[in-house]
Amino acid sequence: MSEWINDQACKERTMATCTQRYRSVQPLPSLPLDQCTTCIDEGMHTVAILMLSTNLTAGMGTPRATYIPPLQFFAFLATLTVHPHFTTRTRDVEKQTAADDALRYLQQVAKLVGPRNSGLVRAFRFVEVTKPTASRNRRAVMRNTTDLAEEELEYDADSIRSRFATEESLWSKADDxxxxxxxxxxxxxLGADLESHAEDGTIPASMFAQYLASVGERGRNTKRRLMRAILADGTQSSLAEFHEVWRDETKGPRNPKNQNVNCQHKRQKLDLDNGDFGDYGDESSAEDSPATSNHRSRSSTAKPSRRDSGTTSADSDDKSNAAHDKPNEPLTGVAALGGTPSLHLRTRILALLVRLCALSPATLLDTEDLFDIFTEFLRPLPLAIFQQFVCPPQSYLDPDALSSMLQMLFRPLLAGSGAPVYDENVVTQEVFEECFAPFAAGGGGGVDNAKVSVMVESLLRLLWRNGGLVGRRSLREAVERGIQVRREKVAWDGRRRIGFKALEEEEAGMVMEASAQRMMSVLDLLT
Known part of the structure; x- marks a missing residue:
């Protein structure tokens, strides 16, 4: 009994420490809440976000609680940050600004209040919603309490009369x-919420664990879907499984010339006496002003671009976008996954999976099984992408996790090479010299040998960063022998390649030589 009491006291102290990092919260009073809602109803999103941000940051540096709106506002603003109507399919600077402002406000909420304390965790859920009515009777009223009760933050479809809060919401359009x-x-x-739950020992209740709940109940094939999602590249097979959230969201903004013609053609008569306000306040009207601006991407993990479904284009618009819709040359290398920023976000998801499985194996699976799935999907990747996952400029995994993943990846590549099988958790310099550094890939070809080279380099750099290397002769000999045998393996492969295969082998040779030079530089630094 005393042990249980001590354990509970420890959890309470941990939760108190976690709470102290963030400001306390209270519901936004009815007057500013109604003003914000009215601005959103009238399409003045930037004004509404400014009022929300002002109420959030007021009183910083004092014990005073901060004001936050009901949950559906967070869900609505999250939709604005990615919806094509405000991003990829508009030239309207005001709409793009609204998307940027919405993102900054949500980032402020996460930083100042925290995901759990603010209700972001409950707001970012996939829900079935209905179209709102005109009633505003269910809006929040002024409350004196400083504690934000959960029922006060639940969804209220009547609060925001916008299709982006209902049928066009990210949370109702997406499957999961x-x-x-x-x-x-x-x-x-996700990361902040996971660490918060790690502190009080409630990992299964975390937001990420809830997203994975349905996956964890099924077999390995379902768990493999996680990797297919993380590595989705916009090909037909990827799009078939991870379809568009909004129809035609890959299309760019409409042609300004045709836009003006269509606007004149569709312009409605303004008749104030009879309550006909024409196009004023109509969110679904044509795609606005031809004013140009740079489009700033707010997301890039699962697919390299976004698409729209809320509006139906006229035939003339489709013709004007014909150049956009023509298939281009297939992207290669890192560009196939959306470039370096996209890869960075993908590796962050991998790191979250590793962290979750390390903290609570029962929630999904243990780390060994997770790395087995990683190996299945990472090993066949094109060399340029493979290199970014196994030997990135900055490691996205902790040393133990990276070491475990590299060991798992080495097994299929070194099979048949004569390398001793190493199946322990800790890699030391002695193990590196005997089991990894001196060997070439078991199969022939430059690509596999280049992959072995960058993995040996990654393991060498890992040992160096963690003070596990001593500059001795045996280390240099092992590294130099490995470089030599891999060169010989490629040189004596004997297969004649043409076209793409020849270019692939040429690239592999350059990657392998660059990796060899970097490894020798590390050894020179040691001595």
């Missing part, structure tokens, strides 16, 4: 977490 293009904000919230 793995079906959408995710925000960096989303990863920030």
């Amino acid at each position: 977490f793995w079906s959408v293009v995710w925000l960096e904000l989303m990863l920030d919230v």
Whole structure:
């Protein structure tokens, strides 16, 4: 009994420490809440977000609680940050600004209040919603309490009369977490919430664990879907499984010339006496002003671009976008996964999976099984992408996790090479010299040998960063022998290659030589 009491006291102290990092909260009073809602109803999103941000940051540096709106506002603003109507399919600077402002406000909430304390965790859920009515009777009223009760933050479809809060909401359009293009904000919230639950020992209740709940109940094939989602590349097979959230969201903004013609053609008569306000306040009207601006991407993990479904284009618009819709040359290398920023977000999801499985194996699976799935999907990747996952400029995994993943990846590549099988958790310099550094890939070809080279380099750098290397002769000999045998393996492969295969082998040779030079530089630094 005393042990249980001590354990509970420890958890309470941990939760108190976690809470102290964030400001306390209270519901936004009815007057500013109604003002914000009215602005949203009238399409003045930037004004509404400014009022929300002002109430959030007021009183910083004092014990005073901060004001936050009901949950559906967070869900609505998250939709604005990615919806094509405000991003990829508009030239309207005001709409793009609204998307940027919404993102900044949600980032402020996550930083100042925290995912759990603010209700972001409950707001970022997939729900069935209905179209709102005109009633505002259910809006929040002024409350004196400083504690934010959960029922006060629940969804109220009547609060926001916008299709982006209902049928066009990200949370109602997408099937689940793995079906959408995710925000960096989303990863920030997932990570902070996971660590918060780690502190009080409630990992299964975390937001990420809840997203994985249905996956964890099924077999390995379902768990493999996680990797297919993380590595989705916009090909037909990927799009078939992870379909568009909004129809035609890959299309760019409409042609300004045709836009003006269509606007004149569709312009409605303004008759104030009879309550006909024409196009004023109509969110679904044509795609606005031809004013140009740079489009800033707010997400890039699962797919490299976004698409729209809320509006139906006229035939003339489709013709004007014909150049956009023509298939281009297939992207290669890192560009196939959306470039370096996209890869960074993908590795963050991998790191979250590793962290979750290390903290609570029963929630999904243990780390060994997780790395087995990683190996299945990472090993066949094109060399340029493979290199980014196994030997990135900055490691996204902790040393133990990276070491375990590299060991798992080495097994199929070194099979048949004569390398001793190493099946322990800790890799020391002696193990590195005997089991990994001196060997070439078991199969022939430059690509596999280049992959072995970058993995040996990654393991060498890992040992160096963690003070596990001593500059001795045996280390240099092992590294130099491995470089030589891999060169010989490629040189004596004997297969004649042409076209793409020849280019692939040429690239592999350059990667292998660059990796060899970097490893020798590390050895020179040691001596």
